[in-house]
Amino acid sequence: xxxxxIEEANEACACPFNVIVAxxxxxxxxxxxxxxxxxxxxxxEHFGRGTDNDRDAILMIVDPSYESMKLSGxxxxxxxxxxxxVYYVLNKVSKESEDIMRASVPxxxxxxxxxxxxxxxxxxxxxxxxxxxxxxxxxxxxDRLSALCN
Numbered sequence: 417x418x419x420x421x422i423e424e425a426n427e428a429c430a431c432p433f434n435v436i437v438a439x440x441x442x443x444x445x446x447x448x449x450x451x452x453x454x455x456x457x458x459x460x461e462h463f464g465r466g467t468d469n470d471r472d473a474i475l476m477i478v479d480p481s482y483e484s485m486k487l488s489g490x491x492x493x494x495x496x497x498x499x500x501x502v503y504y505v506l507n508k509v510s511k512e513s514e515d516i517m518r519a520s521v522p523x524x525x526x527x528x529x530x531x532x533x534x535x536x537x538x539x540x541x542x543x544x545x546x547x548x549x550x551x552x553x554x555x556x557x558x559d560r561l562s563a564l565c566n
Contacts, residue, residue, distance in 0.1 A: 451562075460490055473564065474502045475528075478521060480513045485520035492522040503564065505529040505557060508538070528564070529557030 437454075444452065453475070476491050478484050488504060495502035504527045506517050518524050531537060531553050540547055547554060 458487075460487070460494060471498070471500055473500055474498075475505065475561070476502060477505050477507050478517060479507050480509065480517055485517060488521050501564075502526060503528045503561070505531065507531050508533045528560045529553055531557075 441452075441454075446452065454471075474491060474495050476488060478488050492502050502523065504521050504523075506514070506521075506527060506529070509517060509530050510533050514530065518527065521527060536548065537551065539545075549555075
């Protein structure tokens with residue numbers, strides 16, 4: 417699910433989309449084996465709107481930028497207020513940036529994956545190609561997330 421994504425100019429506020437999603441989620445017929453990932457717009461607005469109130473955890477992608485690393489602290493605070501754990505995936509990590517990125521995340525023990533700035537991954541992202549599902553980091557991250565969900 418990707419709620420609240422604006423498709424066209426002057427489409428109006430994303431608030432109605434967020435209201436619909438907030439009302440829809442509690443009515444999903446999920447089993448204990450089901451997992452729903454909601455791809456939210458970057459930032460924290462959806463937390464203020466309660467779009468994803470029925471969550472068990474928050475998964476944040478942290479890019480190598482000041483804004484993203486700073487936001488990880490805000491998201492951690494929000495997770496504590498909501499009583500849910502926050503997990504992190506470090507993205508586009510280089511040898512030079514990894515220590516800085518790890519130090520920026522308030523709960524580094526909750527880092528579930530570290531994706532390097534690998535040329536094949538970056539190229540797939542730029543071309544809109546499917547992420548290579550056999551990527552070792554992707555496999556180990558998916559396994560770790562699966563274990564956390566069970």
